[in-house]
Amino acid sequence: MSKPAFILSMLSIALSSVLTSSASAQGIDFGRDIWPIIEMNCVSCHGPDKQKGDLRFDDLEWLTDEELTGPGSPKDSIIFELISLPGDHDDVMPPKNGPLSHAEITLIRLWIEGGAKSEGWEVPEIDMDKIKAAGAAKAAKGKDAPKESAAVTLAKGVQPAPADALKALEDKGALAIPLAQNNNLLRVDFNLAGDKITDAEMPLLDAVSNHVTWLSLGNTKVTDAGMAKVAGLPNLTRLHLENTQITDASMAHIAKLQHLEYLNLFNTPVTDAGLKQLSGLKNLKKVFVWQSKVSADGAKALTAAIPGIQVNTGIALAAAKPAVDLSSKFTKDSCCAKAHAAGKKCDHACCVEAAGKNEVCTKCNKPAAPAKVDLSKGFTKDSCCAKAHAGGKACDHPCCVEAAKGNKVCTKCNKPAAPAKVDLSKGFTKDSCCAKAHAGGKACTHPCCVEAAKGNKVCTKCNKSAA
Ligand code: HEC
Numbered sequence: 202m203s204k205p206a207f208i209l210s211m212l213s214i215a216l217s218s219v220l221t222s223s224a225s226a227q228g229i230d231f232g233r234d235i236w237p238i239i240e241m242n243c244v245s246c247h248g249p250d251k252q253k254g255d256l257r258f259d260d261l262e263w264l265t266d267e268e269l270t271g272p273g274s275p276k277d278s279i280i281f282e283l284i285s286l287p288g289d290h291d292d293v294m295p296p297k298n299g300p301l302s303h304a305e306i307t308l309i310r311l312w313i314e315g316g317a318k319s320e321g322w323e324v325p326e327i328d329m330d331k332i333k334a335a336g337a338a339k340a341a342k343g344k345d346a347p348k349e350s351a352a353v354t355l356a357k358g359v360q361p362a363p364a365d366a367l368k369a370l371e372d373k374g375a376l377a378i379p380l381a382q383n384n385n386l387l388r389v390d391f392n393l394a395g396d397k398i399t400d401a402e403m404p405l406l407d408a409v410s411n412h413v414t415w416l417s418l419g420n421t422k423v424t425d426a427g428m429a430k431v432a433g434l435p436n437l438t439r440l441h442l443e444n445t446q447i448t449d450a451s452m453a454h455i456a457k458l459q460h461l462e463y464l465n466l467f468n469t470p471v472t473d474a475g476l477k478q479l480s481g482l483k484n485l486k487k488v489f490v491w492q493s494k495v496s497a498d499g500a501k502a503l504t505a506a507i508p509g510i511q512v513n514t515g516i517a518l519a520a521a522k523p524a525v526d527l528s529s530k531f532t533k534d535s536c537c538a539k540a541h542a543a544g545k546k547c548d549h550a551c552c553v554e555a556a557g558k559n560e561v562c563t564k565c566n567k568p569a570a571p572a573k574v575d576l577s578k579g580f581t582k583d584s585c586c587a588k589a590h591a592g593g594k595a596c597d598h599p600c601c602v603e604a605a606k607g608n609k610v611c612t613k614c615n616k617p618a619a620p621a622k623v624d625l626s627k628g629f630t631k632d633s634c635c636a637k638a639h640a641g642g643k644a645c646t647h648p649c650c651v652e653a654a655k656g657n658k659v660c661t662k663c664n665k666s667a668a
Contacts, residue, residue: 229312231319234393238305240327241335242295249327259324264317272317275310284309298339304376304390338467341489341513351484352380352414355436355460359385359411366408373402380414386436388415395420400427410434417441419465425450432457443467443489449475456481465489473499480506489513527556532566579610586615628659635664 229235239258247256256263263269271278283294284301293300301309312318362377362385370377374394380386387409391398398421406413413434419441425448431440432454440455443465452475455464462484466476472494479485485507490500491514500512531538540547546556547565555562580587589596595605596614604611629636638645644654645663653660 229308229315231312232322234308235312236322236324238301238309241332241339242299242301242305244327245329245332245336246295248329248332250329259327261319261322261324264319270317271313273314275313278313278317281306281310281313298336303378304388304393307376307378308393338491351438351460351462352384352386355414355438356380356384356386359436361385362387362409362412366405369405369408373398373405375402375405377409385412386414387412389413390415390417391421391423392417392419392441396422398422400424403427403430406430406434411436413437414460415439418445418447419443421445423447428454431455434458435460437461438484439463441465442469445469447471449478452476452478455479458482460484462486463488466493466495468492470494473502476500476503476512479503483507485510487511487513527559527561530561530566535566537562537566576605576608576610579615581615584615586611623657625654625657625659628664630664633664635660 243258245251246253247258249257249259256269268277269279271281275281280294283292285306286293286300288300295301300306362379367377367387370389374391374397376388376390376393378388380388389406389409391402398418400423403423406416407430410433414436416431416434416437416439418431420443423442423445428447428451431437431451435458437458438460440458440461440463442451444467447466447469449470449472452471455461456478459482461482463486464479465488467489468491470493471490473496476488476490476495476499479488480503486509488503488510490512495512495514497514500514504510504512528538528541531541536549537547537552547553547562549562549565551564552562577587577590580590585598586596586601596602596611598611598614600613601611626636626639629639634647635645635650645651645660647660647663649662650660
């Protein structure tokens with residue numbers, strides 16, 4: 202595998218001046234800074250479910266593989282080489298929902314430089330659902346990264362950020378790095394320090410107020426009071442507030458950010474009333490409101506107010522729920538059942554589509570027809586059906602075909618056999634019309650007696666039981 206030396210040097214030119222001085226390798230904590238990157242970006246393919254390339258990152262043995270990690274020397278590390286390849290390179294890791302951000306790659310580089318240590322840290326229980334949801338969120342987010350052009354335009358005339366201001370941010374655990382080479386705008390991530398960050402840290406942004414174009418306050422303890430500072434960042438294009446207690450009260454501040462293109466309000470208490478205040482932000486392209494208090498109607502109202510905006514309510518993500526095991530519903534010998542037996546998923550278009558909806562393809566997996574019942578016992582002697590059956594066939598009279606579909610015998614052609622004739626003569630009253638006819642070897646022909654005989658009864662009018 203070729204070593205992408207040019208990438209390495211680009212990274213170091215862009216980042217070393219900013220990072221190596223303050224966010225030193227000693228400050229990197231494997232469990233806090235590195236594991237979350239590995240867990241969310243690598244474990245889906247190198248973990249309990251799949252072990253691509255025979256690698257499992259949830260088993261910390263990989264840490265002791267010197268070629269893989271390259272302790273002390275990122276340029277000898279296969280992992281560092283693969284994560285820092287260009288995003289469209291065939292070998293880049295992760296190959297999907299990537300590449301890793303500058304911040305993440307930098308953290309891993311610093312960690313490797315510091316000897317790739319884990320200080321006896323242990324892998325917590327892996328939650329594949331959480332990892333999959335994060336992947337889906339990243340896929341949704343990645344599609345709408347701010348256009349390079351906006352960042353380039355805004356960067357015009359912006360001088361490099363003062364080093365002491367960057368150091369002050371990094372001392373608090375924030376990552377503050379230039380957006381790109383030759384672009385002095387800054388990306389500032391506070392979410393790495395998470396709940397250690399409160400409103401008290403927000404004044405640190407004053408010294409770089411014209412520089413900050415991406416700001417992440419996700420997972421921090423920042424409140425509406427701290428958000429007043431954010432209103433003073435004129436070049437902000439991307440703002441992460443996910444998993445914070447930010448409410449509608451902050452929306453008036455955010456409404457002042459005329460260049461804002463991306464806003465993440467995932468899992469905040471923001472409501473429709475707050476979202477409505479953003480209607481004037483004509484550059485807003487993507488707002489993420491999954492698990493906030495925003496309703497479908499609220500999302501629709503903002504979509505109507507800002508042309509071209511996408512308000513993500515998470516419905517697409519909810520649909521991307523972990524797949525249900527459908528195999529129990531596959532019909533014996535169906536394409537799906539065969540693929541499943543081979544440890545695969547059926548790749549017929551109809552089956553793939555059905556699986557996407559957590560359903561079984563009903564074209565390929567027909568519910569078994571009810572077991573055929575042997576109807577021949579119900580055929581009347583000499584009926585069309587009995588004859589056909591004797592000839593080894595099914596009767597083809599339409600009425601019989603129709604009845605057979607319902608597992609029934611055609612009652613028009615197969616009349617239920619008349620009940621066995623009962624000897625009624627014992628019930629005849631001595632000298633009755635019936636007794637006389639019987640004595641003559643006949644059946645009585647009186648209508649009332651004929652009628653009674655049909656029901657296997659003795660006519661009670663003519664045969665009065667002896668008092
Ligand atoms: C979408 C699935 C997927 C994700 C996510 C993923 N990988 Fe991989 N990885 C693969 C596959 C497939 C291979 C095997 C490539 C091959 O054998 O040619 C691989 C191989 C590797 C290898 C071995 C390469 C070699 O030369 O032996 C390393 C190291 C690696 N991945 C690191 C990572 C890291 C680090 C991450 C997270 C930042 C990651 N991968 C995320 C699919 C993935």
